[in-house]
Amino acid sequence: MAKKGDWVRIHATVLKADERTAKLPADTQKCDLEMWTKGFLQEDAEIGDEVTVETAVGRLEKGVLIEVNPYWSHSYGKFVPELVQIDKQLREIMFGGDR
Amino acid sequence: MALAKDYNSVMGRSNEIMKEALGLDYAEFESGSVAFDYDALMKATGYTLEEINKIQSKTGVGNTPLLELRNLSALSRKYAKPGYGARIFAKDESCNASGSFKARRAACAVAHAKKLGYKGVIAATSGNYGAAVASQAAMQGLKCIVVQECFDSHGVGQPEIVEKARACEAYGAEVIQLTVGPELFYTFLSVLEDTGYFNASLYSPFGIAGIETLGYEIAMQCRELLGKDPDMVVCTNAGGGMMTGTARGLIKAGATNTQLVAASIDLTGLHMASDAQFNKKSCTTGHTGFGVPYATDPDHSDVPRSAARPLRYMDRYVTVTQGEVMFMTEALANLEGLERGPAGNTALAAAFSLAQDLPEDAVIVISETEYTGAGKHVQPQLSFARENGIDIRFGDPATEDKPGVNVILPKDPSYIKYKEADIDHFRASLIKKAIKAHCPDVSKLTQADLEFLAAEVKRDVPFVKEVIAAL
Numbered sequence: 269m270a271k272k273g274d275w276v277r278i279h280a281t282v283l284k285a286d287e288r289t290a291k292l293p294a295d296t297q298k299c300d301l302e303m304w305t306k307g308f309l310q311e312d313a314e315i316g317d318e319v320t321v322e323t324a325v326g327r328l329e330k331g332v333l334i335e336v337n338p339y340w341s342h343s344y345g346k347f348v349p350e351l352v353q354i355d356k357q358l359r360e361i362m363f364g365g366d367r
Numbered sequence: 368m369a370l371a372k373d374y375n376s377v378m379g380r381s382n383e384i385m386k387e388a389l390g391l392d393y394a395e396f397e398s399g400s401v402a403f404d405y406d407a408l409m410k411a412t413g414y415t416l417e418e419i420n421k422i423q424s425k426t427g428v429g430n431t432p433l434l435e436l437r438n439l440s441a442l443s444r445k446y447a448k449p450g451y452g453a454r455i456f457a458k459d460e461s462c463n464a465s466g467s468f469k470a471r472r473a474a475c476a477v478a479h480a481k482k483l484g485y486k487g488v489i490a491a492t493s494g495n496y497g498a499a500v501a502s503q504a505a506m507q508g509l510k511c512i513v514v515q516e517c518f519d520s521h522g523v524g525q526p527e528i529v530e531k532a533r534a535c536e537a538y539g540a541e542v543i544q545l546t547v548g549p550e551l552f553y554t555f556l557s558v559l560e561d562t563g564y565f566n567a568s569l570y571s572p573f574g575i576a577g578i579e580t581l582g583y584e585i586a587m588q589c590r591e592l593l594g595k596d597p598d599m600v601v602c603t604n605a606g607g608g609m610m611t612g613t614a615r616g617l618i619k620a621g622a623t624n625t626q627l628v629a630a631s632i633d634l635t636g637l638h639m640a641s642d643a644q645f646n647k648k649s650c651t652t653g654h655t656g657f658g659v660p661y662a663t664d665p666d667h668s669d670v671p672r673s674a675a676r677p678l679r680y681m682d683r684y685v686t687v688t689q690g691e692v693m694f695m696t697e698a699l700a701n702l703e704g705l706e707r708g709p710a711g712n713t714a715l716a717a718a719f720s721l722a723q724d725l726p727e728d729a730v731i732v733i734s735e736t737e738y739t740g741a742g743k744h745v746q747p748q749l750s751f752a753r754e755n756g757i758d759i760r761f762g763d764p765a766t767e768d769k770p771g772v773n774v775i776l777p778k779d780p781s782y783i784k785y786k787e788a789d790i791d792h793f794r795a796s797l798i799k800k801a802i803k804a805h806c807p808d809v810s811k812l813t814q815a816d817l818e819f820l821a822a823e824v825k826r827d828v829p830f831v832k833e834v835i836a837a838l
């Protein structure tokens with residue numbers, strides 16, 4: 269359960285797939301246009317409830333509550349072995365005698 | 368009575384919303400035909416280069432170092448014929464507040480919004496510009512909303528774009544994230560209308576004027592350091608603002624003999640509005656998916672007339688591949704001790720190869736670097752690619768590169784080779800699109816239209832007439 273005043277992330281559908289009239293590739297045409305934003309929850313609620321939040325600029329926005337205390341999890345990625353090969357090759361070419 | 372907020376109603380009010388949100392009536396610049404008064408649009412900012420410089424120096428922007436990349440120049444020389452291999456310099460734009468040249472655009476746009484009394488600014492961008500506007504808004508005391516195209520229909524975000532969202536939030540902005548599709552413009556307009564904020568468009572004259580200081584600084588720094596103007600400036604090209612502003616600044620400094628080269632990553636074959644292909648690319652800007660449509664049809668942006676018109680300024684347009692840019696980014700860190708973001712290194716990959724066509728004492732400047740961070744870095748971008756089934760391997764990018772299928776890392780630096788794009792083809796394409804949009808009956812084209820089109824593509828009237836004759 270999320271409490272009024274919690275920082276949360278909400279999700280909403282802006283346009284249903286069949287409402288999308290822009291010139292779109294066939295695969296995108298099949299998808300809804302979806303939206304996410306974050307803000308302070310305006311009333312106690314459960315995940316999945318339709319809620320209102322006050323965003324960082326003070327805007328009120330409605331959507332489905334999907335996350336409480338949302339955080340970023342992007343990273344420096346997994347090891348890419350090719351990168352150390354590039355490093356090694358460059359050092360050899362530049363500093364390891366004739367190429 | 369509350370205004371109807373459905374798609375058609377909001378899009379139908381687009382002109383009024385834009386006028387309110389830009390504090391500028393674009394109708395003043397129109398001739399009613401193909402031509403519009405581009406110079407008047409640029410003058411409408413009302414700011415001189417010195418005034419812009421003053422705004423930027425108060426906001427942590429500009430006067431970035433010009434660094435000679437000595438080891439990369441030496442490496443490039445190993446693959447050039449004797450006596451060839453120009454000196455490569457980089458304008459270290461990552462030193463700007465928010466970490467990219469986009470701060471130059473944002474500083475002016477936000478200062479202008481503040482002067483006009485707007486309470487906040489909004490920008491539609493998935494790129495560095497979001498962080499730039501958010502940072503400037505924080506500094507200048509305005510509210511900020513950034514609208515991003517970020518996720519595919521499975522909710523998977525491009526790591527580079529996710530990082531930019533994080534940065535915007537760190538500067539106190541609200542970030543509205545959307546799935547793939549051009550209807551982002553609807554959400555953007557709707558929020559503009561509700562908030563009454565300023566449209567800090569990437570393509571407004573305020574934004575583009577903000578980049579002029581970059582070109583001006585390049586000329587001045589080269590003169591001070593080397594006693595001459597650069598022989599060539601290479602700009603990473605997407606929406607065309609970088610090329611336009613840098614070129615205008617060079618021209619204002621009197622550096623009119625510098626060859627201007629636009630460079631984009633070749634993403635031919637990937638559709639930018641495709642949900643399935645959205646996460647098959649390993650770079651989110653500086654690529655042909657933006658570069659070519661914006662160059663050939665600048666006015667399909669979020670303002671009635673774009674101030675970014677790169678074909679007016681570029682002498683050449685070259686492409687490189689994703690693998691070459693990733694390789695060069697790694698080389699920049701390892702051989703120059705500069706860890707910078709890949710997108711800004713598109714021009715560097717091109718310059719590494721272009722340098723080999725020029726004599727040793729020639730000077731090439733790449734107009735920027737950008738910051739790097741989680742998500743926005745060679746390793747996460749390649750590791751994300753691999754997770755999405757992209758084949759990453761060493762090879763010959765010139766023959767093996769297939770955007771969306773593989774990323775070919777050059778076997779060794781000799782395999783870094785720019786490709787010359789057919790710029791006259793792009794020029795012809797701009798002319799055709801402009802005529803189709805504004806004056807489909809070619810018999811009604813005026814002399815002013817022909818001269819305008821010639822200026823739009825940096826050619827002469829006979830060239831324009833040739834294109835029209837072939838229609």
Ligand SMILES: Cc1ncc(COP(=O)(O)O)c(C=O)c1O
Pocket residue numbers: 467468469494495496603604605606607608609610652653675710711735736737
């Ligand atoms: C680091 C970097 N370089 C270059 C560009 C290209 O600039 P423009 O869109 O003005 O062509 C961008 C923006 O997309 C960028 O973020």
